[in-house]
Amino acid sequence: MPAIKETIEDVRRLEADKYKYGFTTEIEQEFGPKGLNEETIRFISGKKNEPRWMLDWRLDAYRRWTRMAEPNWAKVDYPPIDYQGLHYYAAPKNASKYKNLGEVPQELLDTYKKLGIPRKEAEVLLGLEGAGQSAAEARTEALSGQVAVDAVFDSVSVATTFKEELAKAGVIFMPISEAIHEHPELVRKYLGAVVPVTDNFFATLNSAVFSDGSFVYVPKGVRCPMELSTYFRINAAGAGQFERTLIIADEGSYVSYLEGCTAPMRDENQLHAAVVELLAFDDAEIKYSTVQNWWPGDVEGKGGVYNFVTKRANCHGRNSKVSWTQVETGSAITWKYPSCVLKGDNSRGEFYSIAVTNGRQQADTGSKMIHLGRNTKSRIISKGISAGRSDQTYRGLVSVHGKAEGARNFTQCDSLLIGDTCGAHTVPYVETRTPKAVLEHEASTSRLSEEQLFYARQRGLDEESAVALLVNGFCREVLQELPMEFAVEAQALLGVSLEGSVG
Amino acid sequence: MGVAMPPNAMEAAFLAQLDENVPAREMLAEAGLPHRRIEEWKWSDLRAVVGKLPAEPGVLTFVAARESDTVAKQGQESALCMPLLASALSKELHIYTLKNGETLELNVDASAGFTHQQLLVLVPAGIKAQLLEHYTVQSCAFANLTLTIVVETDARLDRVVKQDAAPEGALVLTSLIKLAPKARMAQTTLGFGARLARIETHVSHAGEGAQIRLDGACVVGAGLHLDQTSVVCHEGAHGQTDELFKTVVARDGKGVFQGKVYVSGGAQKTDARMQHRGLLLDDKAEIDAKPELEIYADDVVCTHGNALGAIDDEALFYMRQRGLPEAAARTLLIESFLAEPLERIEDEKVREHLLALLRTRLGVVT
């Protein structure tokens, strides 16, 4: 049987147990009321002791949401979501209130272990008293080196590490639920500034019910001394996760932020509707990297996370720069278009993406670059790999407005098909209203080459390694953009996602 | 989605002519004429443009080199709105069966008011023929034309479409092309736009090993709008598609390019390439493009490219350094940019005619 055929067969046999993050953590959960109404919103807001303005903001979003319709233009197909059958709040009981290690449920510690977060760091994450001092120690032990971590477990942020060290540099990195209390002036000013409340159905839903997420503020001229990182994890059954992240890079500052996501295997679908807002002022730079590995459902398409995410950056200042890098291997349904609004003159936006779909996964993802300022530059590199019975669409928009003289965009979308039961699609929209811009777009679709596979095997690589090597080669331009520690993780993840492409 | 809009004058006039229960009526009553909220028409708001044109019947004059072979009653069903209306609202369907070596010329002129017409062109197995079309749309006219072209096994058709600028008229020309196994076709469009002109081509590689070359050169001047839309569907294996489109937009003109290539699971060994290049000459010019791939077969070569920009300053300087005045250099660059798809026309006489036409019209537009 030809190698490729075999690969295809094997991919089809891909088993659910390949998903190593698919465990659940058996701890007592506290749920909010089921269903969505004003009471739910008041409950969530009350749980977090939110000030009145925050509750009003949520209620306003909720009322608007009730008048909105779910979008249907994406090339994804899923049964109607029962928004009244979901919990909008779930939290481990007594979260973040542990006094010592003995009080932390073993299950929660195990969860972090399985997620690959070192014990010391987990202690800090769990907010153990005295753990702050051990932060430095934890850091040296952490595999990932100098990385500050915020972990969002279902609806609440469990803890944030290295807060103090960051504070010394003047960087604010904390759960957004705390930021609402501690830095209300910043949150009030910037929340919804990049993704307005009514931006789209899912963003509006998020605005109404968001539970937690990260808040980052990097002051003028500060280069954030370490990578900031958040782990998101959905655990509770029948609960949606709606995190909200807000990152503000003030003039001349720099920050690199990493986001990792996992979820347990469950038969029912889990809803994830997040909003990420980035704001970069003059000469500031934000690098935002994601490794998304939500549970994709089993081979037959049962279960899996519905991932409806709105991510947008406003390159507000002159010479500001935002780059989105994502490695997407998970989720049953992905609906996600990280964007940059290039408002400041000379600002730059970048989007580097690897998306792997296998089994019955469906992904409709891409990027939007909106050129408003002069000499704005953008670059989109997208590598899509489809296998099994999956369907993947790159959908993007490059729009150049009349005043954006000197704007430039380069877009490259390459798709790789493994087998003839999957689909790969490319739908770029390009709009320009000035003769003083240059826009280029290239796309190709190909398959894993028999020739290349044979060459690698002639030199002694087995089929599994040969496929992994070729796929890594295909994705190279994007992998290079990831921070070191993440690149290694991402390469491993690519291997796991295509496992079964191997004998 | 949502509530039906009240029909505008043009829609009301169409509805008045349509019998109850015909699909075209249902479609029109429900969705109206295509408008910008319909994905396929997002950059060409036909409803808004023709809503302002006089809603009364016009006259379509056909000057063909010969009579059609047959006239039939309508029977064509289409999922597309405009062909559906063309068949429901025109009285008869003209059918031409081309002969080997024949060159059929069709000159179509639409007078003020709305007109609908449908044509069927058959290219029998094994023959080689040419089809030359020329469309003129008068002030205040809205012409909706549908051409169905069937190229049988081993046959070869060369088609050229010329469309004159129509600042006060609107034109929708939809071509539905079916390629039998090993059929070959080449199509070249030279268009100058209208208040709104849409040249929409659907190609189905129904059989194995068919080939099509689909080219277009568009020049869009002040106040004009030209939309080149194509959907090429590969159902049979070993099909080939080669597309090259060029758009030049001057003043406040608007050029739209939408090109979709669909490859079904059975269409292995498809080779499909699509290129679109656009030049914007002035500050208010606009080009919107959407090159699209939808692919379900793995052993294929499919690529597309899209590049938009202004005239290359370095080339301009180089030519001026060698003594060409700026205006002449500019015209030369634009002309050679647009000539590329026209150069691919095989018939020398036709090619030279189109290149000459381009040269004379360019001066007016730019």
Place this chain on the structure above:
Amino acid sequence: MLVIDNLQVCVKMEEGKGRHILKGVSLEVPAGQVHAIMGPNGCGKSTLSYLLSGREGYEIIGGSMMFEGQDLAGMEPEDRAAAGMFLSFQYPVEIPGVPILTFVKEALNAQRRARGEDETSTPQFMKLAREAAAQLDITHEMLKRPVNVDFSGGEKKRMEIFQALMLQPKFLILDETDSGLDIDALKMVAEGVNTLRGKERGMLVITHYQRLLDYLKPDVVHVMAAGCIRETGGPELALKLEEAGYDKYAGGGA
């Protein structure tokens, strides 16, 4: 070492049809010897090299090929590679995005693991790579590029020999490794190959030209035409061919 006995092969074509290419090839290469195969274009030389290395798309309809007592038929390409079979491709394929050193290191360690040997350490590997590269005039910059991407024809052939030096196979098949090389490159490549020569190694050198054989000094020369070995002799046979061409063998095989 390598024993090919009356090998008959069809190439699989579309719709299940087949085309008979090798019509009974027999030859034997003992360890320590270098054999050359010469023959007109299209006579089946590359087909033989693909067959020995395990490429798909062929059907063996008769005969056998044994390598160190092991039947090659049915072995996976990587298992043959681990057993020591190296093919220098006539047309080395480009693999975008995969750096050459990463590729060779992965291949080397995969082979070593398959043979139950320890993996090579990175410093050790880099040392070997530097030496091999120096021998073939391969620059540091070239080593950073992806496998065969944007190399000229001659550079690709040098990279093939570089890989052979790194992998130290037991048996080398050189499929027209000399075509596309200028005189200096040919000399370098030949010297590279000669360093691999030894009592334990066998080689099968496919070529059209005497030039390469001047350097490699084969023990035996075979003439292949229309899918058969038509004549076997010493090095003088190659010289004779250079003068007389393949005319004598025209007009069908067995």
